[in-house]
Amino acid sequence: MVSAVETEARPRPTSARERAIWDIAATVVDPEVPVLTIEDLGVLRRVVLDGEQVTVEITPTYSGCPAIDAMRDDIVVALARHGYPDATVNVVLAPAWTTEWLSDDGRAKLEAFGIAPPVPRRTDGGVDLGLGIRCPHCGSLHTRAISAFGSTSCKALYVCQRCQEPFDYFKQH
Numbered sequence: 001m002v003s004a005v006e007t008e009a010r011p012r013p014t015s016a017r018e019r020a021i022w023d024i025a026a027t028v029v030d031p032e033v034p035v036l037t038i039e040d041l042g043v044l045r046r047v048v049l050d051g052e053q054v055t056v057e058i059t060p061t062y063s064g065c066p067a068i069d070a071m072r073d074d075i076v077v078a079l080a081r082h083g084y085p086d087a088t089v090n091v092v093l094a095p096a097w098t099t100e101w102l103s104d105d106g107r108a109k110l111e112a113f114g115i116a117p118p119v120p121r122r123t124d125g126g127v128d129l130g131l132g133i134r135c136p137h138c139g140s141l142h143t144r145a146i147s148a149f150g151s152t153s154c155k156a157l158y159v160c161q162r163c164q165e166p167f168d169y170f171k172q173h
C-alpha cells in the first residue's frame, strides 16, 4: 500500500515509468522470509531511469546480509523479463537500514509468518528492555528470550510462556 504521507524512510518513484519499474522490482521477495517483498522490508530504496538506463538502489537489512546478493539477482531477472535487460542494481549501505523502514504490511506479514515484528523504537529516551514482544502464535505478551540469535543474526530466539512455542523475533535496529 502507498501511504498518503511520503517520508524519506519510504521513498517513492517520481515518474510513471519509474513507478512501473519500481513495481516490477517490488515483486522480489526476501529469500529468508518469502512472504515479504523488498518493498515491505524497505530494502528497495530508489529507481532511477536515465534515458533507457535503469538503476535500482537497495539497502541490506544488516551489513553482511547474505540475502542481498539473491535479491540483487532476482531484481535483474525480474526487470529483464519485463523488457529492461540492462538494469544495474546498486547496493547502498548509507544511510543504514533500520527496522523503522519496515512497512505496516511487512510487520503484519512477519507476524503471520510466525516471526514477531520489531517493536517500534522508543522515542522517550528510555532503555529498551525488550519487553512486550508478542507471541506470533497466540498473541501472549508473556514471552522471554532464549538466545540473542535465532535462525539468522538479525533475529533473536524467544519462547512463549503461555503456548510454549518458540519463535523468532526480528530484532529492532
Ligand SMILES: [Zn+2]
Residues within 6 Å of the ligand: 135, 136, 137, 138, 139, 140, 160, 161, 162, 163, 164, 165
Ligand atoms: Zn504463544
